[in-house]
């Protein structure tokens with residue numbers, strides 16, 4: 001039995017008896033997170049970009065669990081310089097990990113680690129297509145809408161599409177509906193909303209808009225999981 005678990009913002013876990021693959025583990029400082037870093041025991045940590053609300057607790061989790069960080073090259077090298085074990089990849093590339101294959105997709109956004117006002121650029125941000133327990137999961141990362149999502153929809157039979165809907169820094173709900181139409185996943189799940197007041201959204205409204213174009217949407221609250 002495998003599960004997709006939501007921990008708030010853009011943090012999801014894919015887990016089974018053997019693996020726990022956590023994506024964008026922003027837990028400390030996330031007012032909506034249902035768990036703290038010590039509650040997770042990841043084997044792999046996938047990070048879309050360097051912003052604090054995505055890199056989050058990745059370094060601490062990697063060190064304390066001997067977990068492997070998978071990220072775009074520049075971000076992976078940054079994490080390595082902080083003592084983490086890493087697997088560097090880049091957009092368009094895929095690699096078969098022990099739990100399944102991961103492919104990096106483009107994401108229109110920025111990527112930097114910002115410490116005490118200093119900006120350390122960490123290359124291009126990404127999204128992930130993850131194969132896990134026979135399912136295909138697309139985590140879009142932080143991105144605006146882009147037409148090549150159609151290629152992802154055409155080439156992968158996606159079971160779950162995890163799409164930001166917060167607006168301001170990422171797609172808003174209207175663009176996320178257009179994205180969902182290109183991706184045509186079995187279930188579309190909104191993320192990256194309501195964590196902070198600047199990107200407050202109504203996920204019910206988003207799911208209703210999906211229904212109007214014959215797509216299934218599902219709201220996951222932090223702590224909710226889907227079994228498959």
Ligand code: NI
Pocket residue numbers: 049051054109110142169
């Ligand atoms: Ni970001």
Ligand code: MN
Pocket residue numbers: 051053054142169192
């Ligand atoms: Mn973000």
